Amino acid sequence: MTSRTAHAQLARRRRASARARRRRSILFALAFAGAIALATVAIRPLFDSAVRDLSLPLRHASTIRRQAADKHLDPALVAGVIYAESKFEDSEGTSSAGALGLMQLLPSTARFIAQRTGGTRFTTADLATPDVNIAYGSWYLRYLLDRYGGNKVLALAAYNGGETNVNRWLAAAQARGNSFGISDIPFSETRAYVAKVLAAERDYAATYPHELGLG
Numbered sequence: 001m002t003s004r005t006a007h008a009q010l011a012r013r014r015r016a017s018a019r020a021r022r023r024r025s026i027l028f029a030l031a032f033a034g035a036i037a038l039a040t041v042a043i044r045p046l047f048d049s050a051v052r053d054l055s056l057p058l059r060h061a062s063t064i065r066r067q068a069a070d071k072h073l074d075p076a077l078v079a080g081v082i083y084a085e086s087k088f089e090d091s092e093g094t095s096s097a098g099a100l101g102l103m104q105l106l107p108s109t110a111r112f113i114a115q116r117t118g119g120t121r122f123t124t125a126d127l128a129t130p131d132v133n134i135a136y137g138s139w140y141l142r143y144l145l146d147r148y149g150g151n152k153v154l155a156l157a158a159y160n161g162g163e164t165n166v167n168r169w170l171a172a173a174q175a176r177g178n179s180f181g182i183s184d185i186p187f188s189e190t191r192a193y194v195a196k197v198l199a200a201e202r203d204y205a206a207t208y209p210h211e212l213g214l215g
Helices: 003-055 061-071 075-086 107-117 124-128 130-147 152-161 163-175 188-207
Strands: none
Touching: 061 075, 061 130, 075 130, 075 152, 075 188, 107 124, 107 130, 124 130, 130 152, 152 163, 152 188
16 A cells, blocks of 8 residues: 555545544534523423512412402402512511501501401401411401592502591592592602502512412
């Protein structure tokens, strides 16, 4: 065999070896990409759930469903109020105004509810119990909706800003012959609160229809 022939054979073997290495590299890359795709599909629901829980948490869904049904409320509205008040943090402490628990009820409001509902053994400490807090908050929300003819804007404004203020604002608007909406709420905090609850209500209805018994 001449040196030229040997050199040609060696060159062919090297080219064949290089092609084999490229094929192996391509196959490895495809296998790796497939593994990544499968892993992404597997963990995506967990990732989405974690993001959802952080951005729009929902806890005590069974209690919310039960109390909403008992008080003839939209469970998404109850969830929206809890989100605006405490973001579902059970450990939510006393606010600067003295409100307590998931639905941030004032002790004076809770005592009023206890008197109206026969809760003779109620103590302020009971508001730390999620079931009690949601039951009392839902009752109060129903009371305010009835008080203002089912008007959610007025009821939510009263939940945050107090009935006395809402009654005064409403009377002034009526005296001027005007209607009363979110933009008419004088307190910026209460105005933002009402808008936040209504937005959260829509988000909870869209995100948790099954958990809230909406569909």
